[in-house]
Amino acid sequence: MGIDIPKRSYSGAIRTITVGKGEKSFAVGGETAYPFYTFEGEFPNAPRFGLNILDIEPEGWAESLLEVYGDVVKDPAAWAKKCVDDFGADIIQISLQGTDPNDKNLSAEHAVEVVKAVAAAIDVPLSVWGTANIEKDTEVLRAVAEAMDGKRLCIGPVQEANHRQIGAAALAYKHIAVASSPIDINLAKQLNVLLGNLGVTDENILIDPTVGGLGYGLEYSYSVMERARMAALSQQDDRLQFPLYCNLGVEVWKTKESKLPDHENNLGEAKPRGILMEAVTATSLLAAGGDIMIMRHPEAMKLAKQLSKEMLAS
């Protein structure tokens, strides 16, 4: 008997963006169908998985994260190297938490120094992430962009309020602007328009839709990402045809459930609980269209990567 399976025809495609420089640079995007709908389109570039390090020694991190990294968390360059050599990260995101004006308020010079050391220690692409403080990020990320001229870093979060300054810096020094908007498809689109107006070309934009962790707003990000993909692929919305950058590790590992001890509140063993919390968040975001997944636990990353590989297997 004939089965009546509908087949979509898509009118758009996601742009292909090359991240990083040199041998280990990679392309993301290029897909022409909904996430993992391989029966309807092409997926030339599999999602990429990165690990998230800090510029300062982490405080208040879950036991299992500290355990897996050990002493290297005291040295960002060694930490980054371990993420690549031991855990196979495709990209490293360094979050410049030390520059937070509400906390340590370290200088732009500090940031530049750490970023240079990290970049020298690894051969995979690097993403540099600010604290989302408009003024401080403007200062710090501009300095980093200049110091890393031509390295095709991902630089974010580029927000509406500082897109001119950081966008211009990304443009001048040939980096990729990660355009960050607060879980809203129209704001995401608007920011990409603004970056375009500024002269940032389409090969140099990624979308950070702002992701919520499992149980902490995941559903909003999930639907915004699904809608962004539909607009990009089915409604030819050219300002949303960019790969999606998901900064999920930080969201998952700040929740209280990721840190509670073994068996508290019926939550089972702490280590696999935290790992699965991150891996399940990643799975959901992959299903919604994530292209670059920035995570914190190497085992969670490995699981999500394995899943993605199986779903794109030929």
Next chain:
Amino acid sequence: MGLTGIQIFQMLPKTNCKECGIPTCLAFAMNLAAGKAELSACPYVSEEAKQKLAVSSAPPIRAVALGTGDGAFKIGGETVLFRHEKTFFNPTGLAILVSDDEADDAVDGKLKRFTELSYERVGLILKGDAVAVRSVSGDQAKFSALVTKVKEQTQGGIILIADSAEVMAEGVKVCADRKPLVYAATADNADAMIAIAKEHKVPLAVKATDLESLAVLTEKITAAGVEDLVIDSGARDIKTVLHDQIHIREAAIQKKFKPFGFPTIVMPFEMTDDFMMETLYASMSIAKYAGLAVLSDFQGQNLFNLLLERLNIYTDPQRPMKTEQKIYEINNPGPDSPVMTTSNFSLTYFIVSGEIENSRVPCYLAILDTEGLSVLTAWAAGKFVGDVLGEFINKSGIKEKLNKHNLVIPGYAAIIQGDLEEEVGSDWKVHVGPREASNIPAYLKDNFGS
């Protein structure tokens, strides 16, 4: 699917008697078409019209009820492909597997966890839904003994898994009153399984080897008069599982393809021996369309995360999740602790309470009912304003518990400071806190840390 308002109107008596509570038959018909009225509200529709309307308004995917009493739940009944188009209705049922070749204490542990692992969130109780009982030995007595044990020790739904119709018949006999799902009718045993499902009036799972054979089999079974079906394409690798789930859902909803108009069942426990990967397969199946997922085990670490995902995916996007209005205690507050305030949008509550916990500073957290709106939106709507918040604080009795009276409002609501001071009186000092929750720990440590 649906008839238009005019088509429905043709089937009504057109007497405008108003007994339905609506002024005219036409208006009633329009409401019905829009899903805003129940047909049963009009006492005068003919039987024939009732039937026509029931068929036309049946969802493209049948809703199937499993279990009884407190353990009853529904799967299927979905109407859209993407949650933002409306909502997903009946959350993926999660089942734990026990087999008749497993040691007694292993089974006991699983049944205990099935019953005990539950979580309260946004006023809902999250827990697993069913126990899947599998015959591995092929021994009838062993199987029915295990089914009996499951029935006696648990309240939830029951899924019976056996290839042999003889074994299945024994198991169903024991628990037919609990409305178990019979898994599964296959090309080889369909007639016998159909007979069992009919005799005991229980839902039947259909297991095929691919989509094509699945369609053939469900056609055959519905033709034989069994309509509460749960379908399994037989795929056991995640890529094919995902594709089949998508094809089934899309064919049912977009093409009204009847043989696929049923909830699905997936078997992560058969897809891998790795507990972590199994969880991810289940996770993908929750996002993409599974009606039931059978897992090898429930532990806090897999179950909790899958339940959270399910809660997120199945939350109605049109309706904000709300937290109860009250004063919550965080980090064991005392008479000198400050009172933080925010809205009852659940996400706000989770994030703010989490950050307060992270700060380790003892606090009270006053959650004002803003009908699920965030602080800024609630302020704009006049729901998070000085006199409303003040009244809540005054009536809550919190003042009497305190020596120091510090009230902290969210940075985004700084504008209400004056009104609030007026409402609560000069015993209180009203502070403007940070705008972003992530700055709460630093703020609390600086201002109220010991």
